[in-house]
Structures are given as structure tokens and as C-alpha cells.
Amino acid sequence: MPVGDSITEGSDAFVVYRSSLFQKLQSAGYSVTFVGSRKRGSFRGDALTLNHEAYSGQNVSQITAKFEALYQQNPADILLIHAGHNQFADQKPVPKMLEDTRSMIKMAQKINPRVTVLLAQVIPSGKLPKYAYIPELNGKLIPLAAKLNSPEHPVVIVNQAEGFNWETDTISDHVHPNKNGAEKMAARWFESLQKVLPNPQ
Numbered sequence: 001m002p003v004g005d006s007i008t009e010g011s012d013a014f015v016v017y018r019s020s021l022f023q024k025l026q027s028a029g030y031s032v033t034f035v036g037s038r039k040r041g042s043f044r045g046d047a048l049t050l051n052h053e054a055y056s057g058q059n060v061s062q063i064t065a066k067f068e069a070l071y072q073q074n075p076a077d078i079l080l081i082h083a084g085h086n087q088f089a090d091q092k093p094v095p096k097m098l099e100d101t102r103s104m105i106k107m108a109q110k111i112n113p114r115v116t117v118l119l120a121q122v123i124p125s126g127k128l129p130k131y132a133y134i135p136e137l138n139g140k141l142i143p144l145a146a147k148l149n150s151p152e153h154p155v156v157i158v159n160q161a162e163g164f165n166w167e168t169d170t171i172s173d174h175v176h177p178n179k180n181g182a183e184k185m186a187a188r189w190f191e192s193l194q195k196v197l198p199n200p201q
Contacts, residue, residue, distance in 0.1 A: 001076035004083045008054035014176035018050045020186035029200030035074040059086040064100040068107045075112040084122035089132040109153045116196050117155045126166040126174030158192045
């Protein structure tokens with residue numbers, strides 16, 4: 001289950017990682033199903049419709065507020081969480097974002113004790129000063145994941161920020177991925193999924 005905001009949902013204006021990730025998994029022989037209550041396509045002309053729980057314009061608090069009911073409907077064995085935009089640096093949002101992220105993960109673990117959570121350090125943005133808090137958030141997600149991680153409840157950090165350059169990997173708004181950026185995100189998710197999925201048949 002991909003979880004997040006517009007960067008995960010996609011639109012007609014930019015590219016999202018879901019289709020490329022699915023194709024990588026299929027090509028490698030993995031059998032996976034994307035689940036979630038939403039079915040919006042990744043990008044105009046994209047023939048794949050891959051379910052998700054991603055909501056354009058919504059922040060971690062808003063996603064967390066609806067997450068429990070949605071996850072009960074589709075208790076995926078693996079969560080791909082990329083949620084950290086749609087806040088403002090001058091509001092000093094990071095402590096509340098970490099609290100909400102923790103709440104989301106704990107909900108998932110309660111509903112599905114077998115769940116594995118892949119928690120992304122989010123892609124950087126050139127839309128400043130609005131998103132100036134992202135480096136702080138990404139740094140503090142590391143100890144949060146370590147605290148929540150256990151053999152029974154794996155929580156794995158996925159560094160989507162490393163190697164992602166908003167100057168070359170986003171569209172003109174300096175926030176949403178272009179084709180190159182979406183491919184980088186897909187490759188990073190795929191690398192992490194290979195470590196937690198059963199060997200392909």
C-alpha cells in the first residue's frame with residue numbers, strides 16, 4: 001500500500017513512481033498487488049491503475065486522521081509511506097509530523113501484526129522557504145524508525161532524499177517528480193522491497 005500525498009498519488013501534470021515500481025517488481029518475478037481505496041492513474045496516458053492511499057495537498061496529520069479506517073479495509077502486508085510535504089517551515093511542524101507518523105505506524109501494527117513498514121525520508125524540494133524543514137524531518141525520521149523497528153514489527157528507513165536533486169528531478173514547481181525523479185524513487189523503493197519480499201518464484 002503506497003501512502004502519501006500528491007507525490008504518491010500522481011496527476012496529469014507530473015510523473016509518479018508507482019507504475020515504474022510495479023514494472024520493476026514484475027520483471028524481477030515478484031507477485032504483488034497494490035491495494036488501497038483509491039485508483040487514480042499515475043500520469044496521463046498511463047495504462048496502469050494501481051491502488052493506493054495518497055491524497056494531494058494533505059499533510060501527515062490529515063493522512064493519519066483517516067488512515068486507521070482505510071487500513072482496516074486493506075490491511076496490506078507492506079506499507080510504503082512517503083509523507084512529509086504540505087507543511088510550512090515557519091510553523092515548525094516537525095515534532096507534530098513525527099508524532100503523527102508514529103501514530104500511523106502504530107495503528108498499522110495493531111491492525112496487522114505482520115506488517116512491514118518502509119518509511120521514506122522524503123524527496124527534497126526547491127520550493128523555499130516553505131519546505132526548509134525537510135532536512136530536519138528526514139534526519140529525525142531515522143531514530144523514529146529505529147525506535148519502532150523490531151523483528152516482529154519491521155520498520156525500515158528508505159532514503160528517498162539521497163541522490164534526488166530537485167533542480168533536475170522535479171517539474172517547474174520544484175516539488176513534484178518528473179520522469180527522471182519518479183524513476184529514482186521507483187528504484188529506491190524496489191531496492192528496499194527486495195530486502196523484505198520473499199524470493200520471487
